């Protein structure tokens with residue numbers, strides 16, 4: 001099998017993997033790197049410009065996997081895009097939102113090339129999406145060969161899938177972004193056990209070891225206690241989250257907590273995209289049963305839309321619980337603007353619940369000592385870190401030991417590392433070398449071609 005990682009900056013960034021298996025030419029995901037706005041945010045698509053792609057596969061609808069898809073589809077105007085039924089419901093809204101964000105960035109920052117695609121273009125692409133049910137074998141006839149393909153739920157977020165590919169006697173398994181644990185709204189990954197020849201795994205949490213006592217249930221209890229404390233003391237609580245998945249998960253958790261009298265009575269505000277996605281989650285829940293979510297949760301919680309005017313550096317007078325994107329406090333998002341006004345008030349709390357890249361404002365804030373000054377550069381606000389800043393272990397990615405265990409039991413002959421920072425990949429490399437000494441472990445250098 002031939003493999004090229006098109007994610008030019010490496011790390012997590014703009015995920016995109018070119019595979020050539022049994023003569024079939026496949027591109028898996030085409031993300032956008034949130035850290036480097038502009039044309040550099042895209043995977044390097046020049047490398048496959050003249051390749052006659054047979055199929056494009058989308059593992060799930062987070063922007064680091066789909067943000068560049070319309071550009072890729074423009075470059076390959078006949079190639080169908082395979083994805084799960086749930087992703088098919090979610091993808092359109094995610095792409096339209098991405099176009100909006102890029103338009104805003106183009107207006108405010110004059111980023112060359114933005115927006116990378118328009119709303120009209122997205123609409124024209126929809127007919128090329130082909131949804132494939134989980135656990136159903138699909139034969140793909142390429143121009144120069146044939147493979148069979150099967151999707152397996154990978155937890156993580158609604159519609160997320162791992163991909164199994166068979167050709168002749170050869171088997172390949174690509175995990176995509178994985179979570180083995182069950183969430184409130186979504187079951188954990190259901191992977192086939194046993195041998196694969198080649199394994200392609202994500203490595204997001206390679207340097208994170210879950211501390212004793214930080215299990216998911218305990219972290220949820222700690223989060224709810226801290227929300228109750230903050231509100232009771234006259235502060236506001238900011239939860240920066242991904243609008244897709246994480247927001248609906250937390251709303252469901254808070255809904256349960258309210259029903260059992262565990263969550264304090266306070267207004268809950270949520271961002272626009274998160275509410276739109278919640279409506280789609282309700283549809284996904286009814287049509288595919290992939291998630292457990294009901295729009296009534298929003299009504300029961302009395303969910304309010306964000307105040308229309310949020311001024312950077314100034315705290316909104318409306319106290320409450322704010323559940324808004326982005327999860328990493330990326331510049332010019334509601335969470336970034338709200339944080340710039342909330343940070344200097346010791347009564348407030350900012351609580352992170354997912355992965356935060358160390359180079360994003362969220363990652364930087366987590367690394368800033370209480371009492372020192374934090375600079376919100378994009379809005380030119382300097383604020384003393386007086387609010388409590390905390391992190392809760394509620395990641396959407398699998399524990400490194402669980403992934404390692406899965407990898408080891410496959411007895412794969414070659415293992416390709418993806419979707420992780422260099423340190424995270426290094427941990428997997430060392431462990432795999434020890435536990436599967438015969439396996440060929442590849443940490444692909446971006447844009448270099450490998451035979452695996």
Ligand SMILES: [Zn+2]
Pocket residue numbers: 060062156157177
């Ligand atoms: Zn993801």
Ligand SMILES: [Zn+2]
Pocket residue numbers: 015062064065177419
């Ligand atoms: Zn990802």
